[in-house]
Amino acid sequence: MAQKKINTPLTDEVAKDLKIGDNVLITGDIYTARDAAHKKMVELLDKGDKLPFDIKGQLIYYVGPSPARPGKVIGSAGPTTSGRMNKYAPRMLEAGSKGMIGKGEMGSGVQDALKKYTGVYFAAIGGAAALIAKSITANELVAWEELGAEAIRKYTVKDFPAIVVQDAHGGNLYQEGVKKYQKI
Amino acid sequence: MREISTKDIIKAVKDMCIDANYNLGKDVEDALRKAYEKEESPVGKATLSQILENVEISKQGEFPMCQDTGTAVLFVEMGDQVLIKDGNLFEAINEGVRQGYKEGYLRKSILADPIERKNTKDNTPAVIHLDIVKGDKLKIVCAPKGGGSENMSEVKMMKPADGVEGVKDFVIDMVKRSGSNPCPPIIVGVGIGGSFEKCAEMAKRALLRPIGSKHPNPFYADLEAELLEKVNKSGIGPQGFGGTQTALAVHIETYPCHIASFPAAVNINCHVARHKEVVL
Numbered sequence: 001m002a003q004k005k006i007n008t009p010l011t012d013e014v015a016k017d018l019k020i021g022d023n024v025l026i027t028g029d030i031y032t033a034r035d036a037a038h039k040k041m042v043e044l045l046d047k048g049d050k051l052p053f054d055i056k057g058q059l060i061y062y063v064g065p066s067p068a069r070p071g072k073v074i075g076s077a078g079p080t081t082s083g084r085m086n087k088y089a090p091r092m093l094e095a096g097s098k099g100m101i102g103k104g105e106m107g108s109g110v111q112d113a114l115k116k117y118t119g120v121y122f123a124a125i126g127g128a129a130a131l132i133a134k135s136i137t138a139n140e141l142v143a144w145e146e147l148g149a150e151a152i153r154k155y156t157v158k159d160f161p162a163i164v165v166q167d168a169h170g171g172n173l174y175q176e177g178v179k180k181y182q183k184i
Numbered sequence: 185m186r187e188i189s190t191k192d193i194i195k196a197v198k199d200m201c202i203d204a205n206y207n208l209g210k211d212v213e214d215a216l217r218k219a220y221e222k223e224e225s226p227v228g229k230a231t232l233s234q235i236l237e238n239v240e241i242s243k244q245g246e247f248p249m250c251q252d253t254g255t256a257v258l259f260v261e262m263g264d265q266v267l268i269k270d271g272n273l274f275e276a277i278n279e280g281v282r283q284g285y286k287e288g289y290l291r292k293s294i295l296a297d298p299i300e301r302k303n304t305k306d307n308t309p310a311v312i313h314l315d316i317v318k319g320d321k322l323k324i325v326c327a328p329k330g331g332g333s334e335n336m337s338e339v340k341m342m343k344p345a346d347g348v349e350g351v352k353d354f355v356i357d358m359v360k361r362s363g364s365n366p367c368p369p370i371i372v373g374v375g376i377g378g379s380f381e382k383c384a385e386m387a388k389r390a391l392l393r394p395i396g397s398k399h400p401n402p403f404y405a406d407l408e409a410e411l412l413e414k415v416n417k418s419g420i421g422p423q424g425f426g427g428t429q430t431a432l433a434v435h436i437e438t439y440p441c442h443i444a445s446f447p448a449a450v451n452i453n454c455h456v457a458r459h460k461e462v463v464l
Contacts, residue, residue, distance in 0.1 A: 075289055076250060125234045163231070181426050181427050
């Protein structure tokens, strides 16, 4: 199991080098979006309009944090279930994103898009939200404040812990890892 | 009659909401440490190590263990000699939840209407189960429950002819279908018998039992052990990345049932298995 430090925005070379099971520490900016923000972004892309941030090489984090205490940049901020974004993720990769961070397996459409556009799907540990919060050093609103917890925000992260679970080579840890230990 | 003031109930519920979300129970923490020792997959071991580190960070009281601080589920046992003064029991519990989620900087995840989906902004109303028991005490268990694992739950009205094998197949199938979604390592709550709704409630109640405890009936205690072994052979492992530690425990609760019925329910809890209790 390799441990790798990576920086955002990701290049194709870095994305290609990442394999399922790799333990990574992510540094740089990442963008948050959930169901509602994705819906709006896809509407913009459909109309041929620009997205509210430059998505090239960026990672999208599926998250809905707890409230920040006074003086803190954020509350606990672990991943939410990624499967809900199956419909949207291929469009984001097509638009230039290099991947996403969430939890749980993403669908075959996403797997194909990761291969086609050289993207990577990372899992953050669900329920390790306090640990993850410690790696977030800044948090600013990017777009659609009216969406509340679902607005697009930019997190600046240092050594954000994640694991490569679906890679640009068709690898899927949720399937291959389980197969290795399955006895019934 | 013994009088208990709603002021004490509000304070107790508030404190439990906060405590449950910041301080994992010792039984769960010990079980996670054991799982770390036993896990054969390197990725699974690294995952459990992060989970244990998270438990420690949360204890410092700045960040709850998980950002999903749950639906506030409360199990109340009220002695028949208790008189609630200064107000109403359910209103007091909801006020405790309201204050706890505000003061504890916990996420408000409750929507006023399931279709309209507007947030109530204070995490109320709570889900409250009330039993009247003998005595002059008021016991309240507070169990915040996350959405990801709650979604991986089901009631099945089986046929009596399905027998114990039917229960085993149902539990294993449910765990396998849930995969990574409920944030393994999980705790599996199983209800067998009763009626449709009784069975579901038992599955939830089963999650409250301390890890390591056994069903008092040796038959069901053996079934718990057998199911745990089988679940851990599923290969799902911590977070579904593959491994030998898929569940920390399987707990079964049972109740008499109708001659024509054989209900079973599975309610899954994530590794952030939260429950605190107080006796007033």
